Amino acid sequence: MTAIVRKILIRGVNWIGDAVLTTPAIKAVRRVFPDAHISLLVKPLVAEIFKGNPHINEIILYDDRFNSIMGRFKLARMLKARGFSTAILLQNAFDAAFITWLAGIPERIGYRRDWRRLLLTRSVPVEQEVLDQHQVHYYLNLLAKSLNISAEDTEPRIYLSQAETNDAKALLSKELGLTSGRPVIGINPGAAYGSAKRWMPERFAELAKKIVDELDGRVVLF
Incomplete structure (x- = not known):
């Protein structure tokens, strides 16, 4: 370059x-x-x-x-x-x-x-x-x-504003009744394109059950 x-x-x-x-x-x-x-x-x-x-x-x-x-x-x-x-x-x-x-x-x-x-x-x-x-x-x-560029950080990241974070917390707590203290994990069961990206529905169900049983988490489908 x-x-x-x-x-x-x-x-x-x-x-x-x-x-x-x-x-x-x-x-x-x-x-x-x-x-x-x-x-x-x-x-x-x-x-x-x-x-x-x-x-x-x-x-x-x-x-x-x-x-x-x-x-x-x-x-x-x-x-x-x-x-x-x-x-x-x-x-x-x-x-x-x-x-x-x-x-x-x-x-x-x-x-x-x-x-x-x-x-x-x-x-x-x-x-x-x-x-x-x-x-x-x-x-x-x-x-x-x-x-010859190497990466120091390989974690994917979306950058949200404080207002967006606050709005999400308000939605989870007020609209869905989810409070802090337990992990909340969102699952979008599907993909717009590509069979390799589409898990079987029963796999998503199994994952959601593991989140609840093993992590004491809450699952939100969207």
């Missing part, structure tokens, strides 16, 4: 669970480039996940305006005008590499997959060893192999 990185574009992933798992990678980028302007390009579905994230300067929405072929060219022109020096593609799709290539971003980093190798300036091969690890390390491996 160039000695001085002034503007970094990170292309985020498209699904909520995956988006949460990219937060350690984003934090690692900020740690190595504390003075860079970091922009995150994501779909509106996941944008709220990153609201309040201190490691991001701005969120750019990849919304419906850019879904067509002409829309992609429009997005590329917009990104080009912003003068990014580096693009880090956490998303695997060809589309991510194509748009940043169209935008003329000098350094384009991503995994070597989906027929996009020639569009990247640093393409990282996908090794089975990485695929066998937790998804958090899939994103961190990209940084390690391309930029």
